Amino acid sequence: MKLHPNPRAWLTALLSSAVLLFVAGCGGASSAPGPLPPPPLTITTSSLPNAVIGQPYNATLQASGGTPPYTWSLAAGTLPTGVTLSSSGVISGTVGPGGSTSLTFQVRDSAGATASRSLTMTLVSPLVVTVSSLPDGLEGLFYSATLTATGGVTPYRWQITSLATLPGGLSINEATGQLSGTPLQDFTGTVSILVNDSSNPAQIATADLPLKIIGKLKVTTSGLPSIKQGASFQAIVGLHGGTPPFIWSLSAGALPAGLALDASSGTISGTPSLEGSSNFTLRVVDSGTGAFAQSTSQPLSLTIKAAGAMGRNDPPTPATATPLSNGTYRASISPFVDPPTATTANPDSDFYQVTASPGAIVTIEITADRLFPFSPLDSVIEIVADASLTRLNLCSPPSAPQGPFVQPCMNDDMDSSTLDSKLFLKVPSSAGGPLTFFVHMLDWRGDARPDLVYDISISGAN
Numbered sequence: 001m002k003l004h005p006n007p008r009a010w011l012t013a014l015l016s017s018a019v020l021l022f023v024a025g026c027g028g029a030s031s032a033p034g035p036l037p038p039p040p041l042t043i044t045t046s047s048l049p050n051a052v053i054g055q056p057y058n059a060t061l062q063a064s065g066g067t068p069p070y071t072w073s074l075a076a077g078t079l080p081t082g083v084t085l086s087s088s089g090v091i092s093g094t095v096g097p098g099g100s101t102s103l104t105f106q107v108r109d110s111a112g113a114t115a116s117r118s119l120t121m122t123l124v125s126p127l128v129v130t131v132s133s134l135p136d137g138l139e140g141l142f143y144s145a146t147l148t149a150t151g152g153v154t155p156y157r158w159q160i161t162s163l164a165t166l167p168g169g170l171s172i173n174e175a176t177g178q179l180s181g182t183p184l185q186d187f188t189g190t191v192s193i194l195v196n197d198s199s200n201p202a203q204i205a206t207a208d209l210p211l212k213i214i215g216k217l218k219v220t221t222s223g224l225p226s227i228k229q230g231a232s233f234q235a236i237v238g239l240h241g242g243t244p245p246f247i248w249s250l251s252a253g254a255l256p257a258g259l260a261l262d263a264s265s266g267t268i269s270g271t272p273s274l275e276g277s278s279n280f281t282l283r284v285v286d287s288g289t290g291a292f293a294q295s296t297s298q299p300l301s302l303t304i305k306a307a308g309a310m311g312r313n314d315p316p317t318p319a320t321a322t323p324l325s326n327g328t329y330r331a332s333i334s335p336f337v338d339p340p341t342a343t344t345a346n347p348d349s350d351f352y353q354v355t356a357s358p359g360a361i362v363t364i365e366i367t368a369d370r371l372f373p374f375s376p377l378d379s380v381i382e383i384v385a386d387a388s389l390t391r392l393n394l395c396s397p398p399s400a401p402q403g404p405f406v407q408p409c410m411n412d413d414m415d416s417s418t419l420d421s422k423l424f425l426k427v428p429s430s431a432g433g434p435l436t437f438f439v440h441m442l443d444w445r446g447d448a449r450p451d452l453v454y455d456i457s458i459s460g461a462n
Contacts, residue, residue: 041066041109043117048103050122050153050199051080051095061089066109075116076104080123099123127152127203129195134209138292139183139216139241143170147177149205152197161192161206167213186215186241215241217286219298220326222462226303227272233259234269238326238459242286242294251297253280256304269330272304321351321438328457333377333443352439356461358431361424363401364439368454369419377452378419378444383409383437392437398422412444419444434462 044062051057057080063070072089079085081096089107099121106116130148137143147158158177160166167187172179177195190208197203220238227233239246248266255261256278259270266284278301285295333348356362368377383392395409396402405426414422427435443452 038067038111039065041107041113041115043105043107043115045105045117045119047200048091048119048121049201050124051083051099052124052126052199052203053080053095053097054126055095057083057091057093057095059091061091061105061107063089063107063115066107066113066115067111069110071108073106073108074103075106076118077102079103080121095123097123122153122199124153124199124203125151127156127195127197127199127205129193129205129207131207131209134179134191134211136292137183137211137213139186139213141291142180142182143213144178144180147172147179147193147195149177149195149197152203152205153199155198157196159194161194165190165192167211183213185213187211187213214243214288214292217242217284217294217296219282219284219296220459221298221300222325223323224268224300224302224327225322225324225329226305229272229275229304229306232269232271232330234267234330236328237266237268237282237298237300238328239266239284242284243288243292245287247285249283249285251281251283252299254278255280256302259302268302272302275304275306277301277303321353323353324439324456324458324461326459326461328455330453330455331441332453333441348442350441352441352456352458353436354439354458354461355434355436356425356427357434358427359429360460360462361401361405361426362458362460363422363424365422365457366420366441366454367457368452371453371455375453377454378412379421379454380412380442380444381410381421381423382440383423383425384440385437389440392425394425394428396424396426398424400424 042063042065044064049057049059061072070089071087072085073087074085077100078098079091080099083091083093083095083099085091085105101120101122102118103121104116104118106114108114127149128151130150134145149156155175156177158172158174160172167183167185169184170179170181189211191211192206192208194204194206218240220240224235245264246266248261248263250261255268256272256274256276258273259268261268261282266282279299280301281297281299283295283297286293288294331350333350354362364381364383366379366381368375368379383395384390385392392409393407394405395407396405397407397411398414401424403424403426405424409423409425411421411423414420425437439456441454441456
C-alpha cells in the first residue's frame with residue numbers, strides 16, 4: 001500500500017469535504033420560492049341603482065383579484081339612451097328611454113384574465129305628486145281626501161313634512177296617503193307633504209297643497225255694553241267661521257228705538273232715544289252651499305241709560321269698567337282737560353273688563369289713525385289685573401301673534417305705519433278658570449279736541 005506523502009494535510013482535506021457535504025444535505029444552500037399566483041378576478045358589484053328617466057345617473061362597478069388595472073366593457077345588453085360605461089367602470093349620464101333590463105359586464109385585468117357578471121338596471125319614471133289642491137272642509141265635520149302620485153316604484157310612503165302645517169284633528173295614513181279626521185278649528189293655508197317610493201335609492205317628491213277648513217259659524221259677541229241715551233252708538237257684532245257674504249236679521253224681539261241693524265255687516269248703530277232694556281235675537285246666514293251652508297242665532301240685550309247715570313269708566317273695577325265681549329265697538333276718549341273750561345288737568349282713561357277661558361288667545365286692537373276720516377288719537381293700551389293697576393306679563397306684541405306670551409302687556413304703536421295699538425294676550429292653560437282682566441286705553445298726547453273717536457276690537461274672549 002502506498003501512503004500519502006503528507007498524512008496530516010490529507011486528513012484535514014477529508015474532514016472539510018465531509019462538513020460541506022453535511023451542510024448541503026441540510027438545505028443550507030437551497031434557492032428562494034417563486035411568487036404566489038393572484039386570487040381569481042371577480043366582479044364584486046352585486047346590484048345597480050334604479051335609473052330614473054330624465055335624471056342624472058352615476059354608479060361605479062367594482063372588482064377584486066387578478067392583476068390591476070382593470071378595463072371594463074359591456075358584454076351583453078344595452079344601456080339606456082344617454083348613459084355610457086367608461087373603461088374604468090363608471091356608468092354615468094342623463095337617463096333617457098330604452099335600454100335592457102339585464103346587462104352583462106366584463107372586466108379584463110392587465111394579465112389578460114377576464115370575469116363577467118349579469119346585473120339588473122331597472123328603468124323607472126320620476127316620482128310626481130299628482131294632486132295639486134285639497135277639497136275644502138268644515139270645522140267639526142269629518143274630512144277625507146286621498147293624496148296621489150305617479151312614477152317611481154310602489155308602494156309609496158306619505159308624510160307631512162311639518163305637523164305645524166296640518167290643522168288639528170287631521171292626520172295622514174303613511175301607506176295609503178289618506179288625509180282624514182275631524183278638523184278642530186278653521187284653517188286657511190298650505191299643507192306640506194312628502195312621498196317616498198320603493199326605488200333603490202328611494203325617490204322623494206314634495207308638494208305644498210292649499211287647504212281651507214271653513215270655521216263653524218257662530219256669533220262670538222256674548223253681551224253688549226250699556227249705552228247713553230241720546231249718544232251715538234256703533235257696535236259690530238263678532239262673528240267666527242262661515243262663508244261670506246253674510247246676511248243678518250232679527251229673528252226675535254226688537255232693537256231699542258233709534259238703533260238699526262245693518263243686514264250685510266252685523267253692525268248695530270244709531271242714537272237711542274229712550275231709556276230701558278231691549279231683548280232681541282240676531283240670526284246670521286252665510287253663503288255656503290250643500291254641506292257647507294250654515295246659520296246661527298244669538299240672543300242679546302241692550303240697556304239704554306240716562307246721560308247722568310253713565311259716568312266715566314275710569315276706575316278698573318267690575319262696578320265701573322265697561323264689560324266687553326267679542327266685537328268692534330265705537331267709543332271716544334276725552335281730551336286732557338275735561339271739560340275744556342276746567343283749570344285742572346283731568347285726563348280720561350277708558351277701562352274695559354274682559355273675560356277669557358284658559359288657553360284662549362285674546363286680541364285687543366285700537367283703530368283711530370286708520371279710521372276714515374281718521375281720528376288724531378295716538379292710542380296706548382295696557383292690560384292690568386285689577387284696581388291696583390298691576391300690569392300683566394301675558395302678552396305678545398303685534399308682530400308675534402303666536403307668542404311667546406311673556407312680555408309686559410303694553411303697546412303704543414302697532415308698527416311704523418300707524419299710531420294705532422294692538423296686543424295679544426294668552427290666558428295660561430293652567431289657570432283654574434276664566435281670567436278677568438282690564439284693558440286700559442289712553443291717549444299718548446292727551447291734547448287734541450274734540451273728543452277723540454276710536455274703535456276697540458276684541459276677539460278670542462268669552
